[in-house]
Amino acid sequence: MTQSIVVQVGQCGNQIGCRFWDLALQEYATINKSGKYDECISSFFRNVDTRHEKMKDLPVGKGKIKSLKARAVLIDMEEGVINETLNGPLKEIFDYTQLITDVSGCGNNWATGHLMYGRQYHDKMMDTIRHATELCDSLQCFFLLHAMGGGTGSGIGTYVLRLLEEHYPKVYRFTTAVYPSNDDDVITSPYNSVLAMHQLTEHADCVLPIENQALIDIINKIYKVMPSERPGKKVFNIDKTQVKTAITSNVERWKRSNEEKPFDHMNNIVANLLLNLTSSARFEGSLNVDLNEITMNLVPFPKLHYLVSSLSPLYSLLDVRLPVVRFDEMFSDAFSKEHQLIQADPKHNLYLACALIVRGKADISDIRRNIEKVRPHLKFIHWNEEGWKTGLCNIPPVGLPYSLLTLANNTCITNTFHNLKCRFVKLYRRKAHIHHYQNIEGFEQTLFEESLESLNYLNDEYQTLNCATNQPLQSASRLHIL
Template identity: 70%
Template sequence: MLFFYTRSPTDIQRSYRAQSSLKKCGKDPAWIPIVTFNQSAILTNVLTQGCRLVKYHVECPFTDSGIISTMQMTNMDNDHIPKYMGQCGNQIGCRFWDLALREHAAVNKSGIYDESLGSFFRNVDSRYDDPADIPLGSGRGKIKSLKARAVLVDMEEGVVSEAMKGPLKEVFDFQQLITDVSGSGNNWATGHKMYGVQYHEKLSDIIRRTAEFCDCLQCFFVMHSMGGGTGSGVGTYTLNLLADEYPDVYRFVTAVYPSADDDVITSPYNSVLAMRELTDKADCVLPIENQSLVDIVNKIGQAVPSAKMGKRVFAASGVKSGSALTAGEGGLSKPSDERPFDSMNNIVANLLLNLTSSARFEGSLNVDLNEITMNLVPFPRLHYLVASQTPLYALADVNLPPRRLDQMFSDAFSRDHQLIKADPKHSLYLACALMVRGNVEISDVRRNIERLKPNLKFIHWNQEGWKTGLCSVPPVGQPYSLLTLANNTCVHNSFSDLRDRFNRLYKRKAHVHHYTHVDGMEITDFSESLESLNSLVQEYVTLEQHMNKPAQSEPRLQVLS
């Protein structure tokens, strides 16, 4: 999935005033893009320059627009264009849009195309062959026809075709689809070296064309799996494309890792080959493990009374499919429409909703995505953030009692709520972000931080490494929620397990010939990817050796006589 974060036409018009203000700050305003309301296309270099403009907004208090580098949190004037890669990415994407529509419908009951909707959807006049975009304007216009800011990519037609025939079909634009018929055959080389090269121009064009509906490109958000061929291969190829064509734009990745008993034998190869690209090209990665999702879903199924769960069926990977995590009344999908992985995909979709809540709704202390990168990534390669969220049942058809606020914070740091198989409380924190939604005061957050700090180990040079965000709008059906993003050394355990599974295959060169016969794929790609993973694991292990080192007591400033 790929997000573009942008500013609104209103803020771009403010760049006229920004020119004179920049002169006062001693900055050169000559390169500032001036864009009018009716401008239909914005060139790539202008979009990129727009991000540099925002950085000056942070440094110089010359504007009243409240813009911060990646997302404008105060005014919520930013656009999101998701890009789904492969079967996993597209299935999660469908759940994401279903839940996003439900969340916006709960807040926006008057059918107004406001700033909140504008961050995810275009408002178009569909009476024409080439639908015309209706500008946000004052944020009080009526909704005509909503089109998701989304691009769907898969080298098979099944999932995308299903989406275009399902209840969300009117939301997606046929011009923003890329499909093939043969698939990548669970082969990273086929996806990356063959289909990536084959569809390079089309990928580049569709990203550029979709970005032209935005006002100023700010951030990419890529969603794909790691075990398959299209997600890992085409997904990381697209990440390279973004790094080449939009080098100054942040690149966030949510990557779903296969479990140890994955039914794709070559998934360790695909994951390790893809990880080299994520480590080198992404600014921030949110790893999610399939096994953690399975465990969470089954745990929720046990917690929900059977009378409220309705009829249970056993889906793929042993997941019990019930109503606790599936679309219920008020959504676009009916409970009978539930597919095997919907309950797992809902967890990831809610992660994305919580992550972007500050871009869509107001709050007393909203968090910008570039603040996450700035505060949680102390070293360029160590940008893998461990995510957890609570509550994990957030849909209206389950009347479970809400978690007490303090218990919610405790749950977020427990092993059972992590989206990877790890226990961060027994490893070293480099930094941690708390993104809270609902009627929660900053004093509540501070109290819980002080309560939890004695049980958490932070690296000695960043003992106060907390980042806090407050969004006033809670998820549907819950009074509040909490998303934590932690840069924690526990992630190296998952990477070490993946490396071991890779080595068990590679030491016998099993299935390697399926990769090397693809044009452009070399045997050295395996060894170089393994070396990159070894280096990454070692960096985390080296930091973890400082776990018991006392905190630095030196003053930050010293007066020299």
């Protein structure tokens, strides 16, 4: 069994990471009734109880996690979120030697995070990451969780990414990057996002872009169909301002511990994306997908590694008990624009490749039938019309019979790139706020031009591919499961 390390950077990255570890433990506790430390658990956790090292007998579940330590590195230049995590119910699973914090923050400045704090904490970050890797028997992947709009997530996050490529070039680097909304209250977020994207394009193996606005829309969609009240819990009316503030800045702690935080629901969506993506690495399956197969099958050109993701069913992300979505309906939903984690419609754009990761009690025949059903409505590039990668993990999410994650290399991603470019140009044309970046030692204004050129390159490449084929929508005559 291979192992993976999760690197959580900044407020957003650490909040998502906290939700991921919580939900992962719930899955293990549900499946592993005997409570033994096994290969499945070892993929993301290590056993620090030497008394049970030989028998690997370790209880898991609520109140019984003191001997489990997450394979995680937590980094933030403000202590708030990490301190809250260390004072919460999951405090026992984090190794205190794997934490890196400061008190002053990065001031929403990519240069402060990347150039100033990156250099200042270079040795400490390397020592911390090296310690985490040495505790793995067969390290396969790094998962980097961070936001693009602030200074820590964009700056230090991409600095860490460069370190990982330099020192561990053969270990896959998956990045989950949360993009700011168009009306984000961080005025410099377009600068930070474009500067960070240049680094992601050069140094990541796969990038899973997530848009804040898409998460907000999904939450609002779920709230429209869920019951108005749930016993014992308060239901919040989610609006853009409330959720955006919760994600991008420190928020006042809720007075009652049993109340739900609105941004927890958004973080649940991203955490469930990671749970489904890593399900084959954590559990057995009749058609498991290795993480290296994702990059092999979905990234035809090195820099075009931005994958559009969608999840179905959506209501499970809020732990809402609604009627179970039919298996066929789940497939149809996964390709609709309402289920995408970015604001785009893949059906009206070109697919370079597509992966389906199904979890639960499903037959290969049912998956084949549904692929045949949706294929006539999807446009694949002419040289990869059979570009499907299909995986089936036998273990479903907690409380569900099945779920579906789609990962698509689709030209619809240019919508995200175009919106980001427009916001960047609007600021940079007036040279607004650039002095904050120029005041950081080592920052040159040419970095803005280079980063914008990198973004233009991605746009041009995807647009060229989109225009290069005049092929009609492909027929459903053949199906090949890779």
